[in-house]
Amino acid sequence: MKKSVIFSALTIAGLSASAAAAGTLDDVKARGKLNCGVTTGLVGFAAPNADGRWEGFDVAVCRAVAVATLGDENAVEFVPTTGKTRFTALASGEIDMLARNTTWTLSRDADLKFTFVGVNYYDGQGFMAPKDLGVASAKDLDGATVCIQTGTTTELNLADFFRSNNISYEPVPIETNAEAQQQYLAGACDVFTTDASGLAATRATFENPADHVLLPEIVSKEPLGPLVRHGDSEWGDIVRWSLNAMITAEELGITSANAAEMSAGTNNPEINRLLGSEGTLGEMLGLSADWAKNIIMTQGNYGEVFENNIGENTAIGLSRGLNSQWTDGGLIYSPPFR
């Protein structure tokens, strides 16, 4: 009975803190922390390191927004969410934004009432199979057992792909990626399917990566990006342009190393506008003038974030591919800072 009393005392204290019905930006500023939803752990995209500090490609987006709004990359409360809890967490206001490699779809936009502010990684669903299986194409997989993560778009894409090709399959539903790896290695399924980035990362951890092949088919479009709730477009703008700032910085050649130097003023007006030495872009968003400069100085530009977390020099070893700048033939493209 004694402990219950402490808790009720805490409850009363918690309830007495009244809620302010202001915009998300004001809430975040009043709280002094950004609540950002991330995965419970996905290699390269979001995971705590040995010191308990969150690192990863999606984490950088959270930190960028925290830098833009609060000026401190550590002013983030990372709220780990699973595939099932992520949308309720965002809809209920437990988190301010979600950066959890979530696929942008029409129903999530319109039906679940979220705003996807952009795309930070273009992915697609692929298949991995042991070399011994001797399949060269996903269309040879008639009757195969397939390991698949539940509650994701990959589950639905898989059904669509097999139906449209008139072949049958046996799904083996699995909760987390780590379990899927073990099931696949133990031979519980012939094929493992998930986003191609995840497959590459998974294969890199195998004892003999060469024994497994990635099949050439990419069966879906998976534009992954950060999202916010409907109803606060000003907040959506801040998250959108925080991401765009990193993308534009790469396009303009601004890096974490030279941002400070360039912010003194250059002869390229867009760089000046981005870094805040010219114009009032920050003010329009309700942020300080040097918001984008701070993002780039702490997180780096899009290319740097990519290389540090999932690029070819990391254990995951993804090439830029679709995620190159549009100037290099990729899809990464930011509207102009004007």
Place this chain on the structure above:
Amino acid sequence: MVDSTKSVAFVRTEDAPSLPPPSSAAGPVKWLRENLFATPANAILTVLSLIAIYLLLRDFLPWLLNGVWNSDSLAGCREVLQGATGGCFAVLTERWNQLLFGFTYPTDLYWRPTVAFALFFLAAAPVLFFDLPRKLLIFTALFPFIAYYLIWGGSIWTPILSLVGIIVGYIVYSRLVVSSFAAGFFGAILAAVIVWIVGGSFVPDGFAVEGSMRSVPSRDLGGFMLNMMLGVTCVSLSVPIGIALALGRQSSMPLIKFVCVIFIEFIRGVPLITLLFVASVMLAYFFPPEATVDLFLRVVIMITLFSAAYIAEVVRGGLAALPKGQYEAGDSLGLDYPQAMRLIILPQALKISIPGIVNIAVGLFKDTVLVSVISMFDLIGMIRGPIPASPDWNGVYWELFGFASVLFFICCYGISQYSQWLERRLATDHR
């Protein structure tokens, strides 16, 4: 006198030395024959079991004994092993702190939960072993406040204020209980609440503590520490609530009986994981965004309600097992309901219920790992999420789950051994 040494030649005068028993009737051979090869079917089973054990050990022992304990990543382990079989236990040596305390609990504050854990044994001892001096129970009563202060830190006034409220409530109770139990009970609650509200307005609010006793938010708790905290808190809260529910279900007052029956049957009819999902996501809809109750508290409430319903049914079984004469004896002595329950019925009923309550406690402790599905990082949450998601340890699996099994086995086996000792000690059978 006849000389006894002189005798007929063919009659022996002394016993022949006894021969050792035939090898088939003594020693290990006899044991083997009786226990392992008594019948042909038995012999076949023995051989099959030996083969099974051999096959298991043949794969398991090299993995265990050849394991790598010193490396900074899975790739490092594989380099050391050079293709040989062996576990990568280096993940345990590098991440043991995250497995035990979660990944966000401040590293320099690990001593606080450790001290709380050590004190827990001191506090639990007088409850578990009756032979210890009863004065130790004072420490048990103080322990929740000390543990709260150690684990969460922050302002020392929160636990002190709670403690003062309880003490005032107890004084009020002991004054009023003479006239009526109900007056004492509700008077005590009222007095405690008044103390908290009045005291709360005096205690400096938002008083930040720095240094070694700084505040740690519930969100930062994790690892096996979280399982231990949930297990201990929920068991100790659900036993009194369960007893109250069991008594309520037997009450002759229709309203109380009705409420208790509905509560128990509802909770028992719903899976725990559903309740946890309600706690983690649904409740957030009912509160304004900034006024949510702490997630740890929500989970504690749900698990406590869940196990209280089960404990209530166990205690009800104990109550039903008592002969009717015991109830009548209480009435004939002129005791009122609370007195009869406290002095006659419950001591006997609880004694009968001990195995069932311990059974539920063990189950509850293991069920605490279910919080990993609502993205709390308890021991299993760490193993399923962050650790295999770090680039260094992606792909490590069995070593981590083996570690978790060992920890849980130690705890649950300990609880079960204690309960067997307790049963022998109390000899609960009514033969």
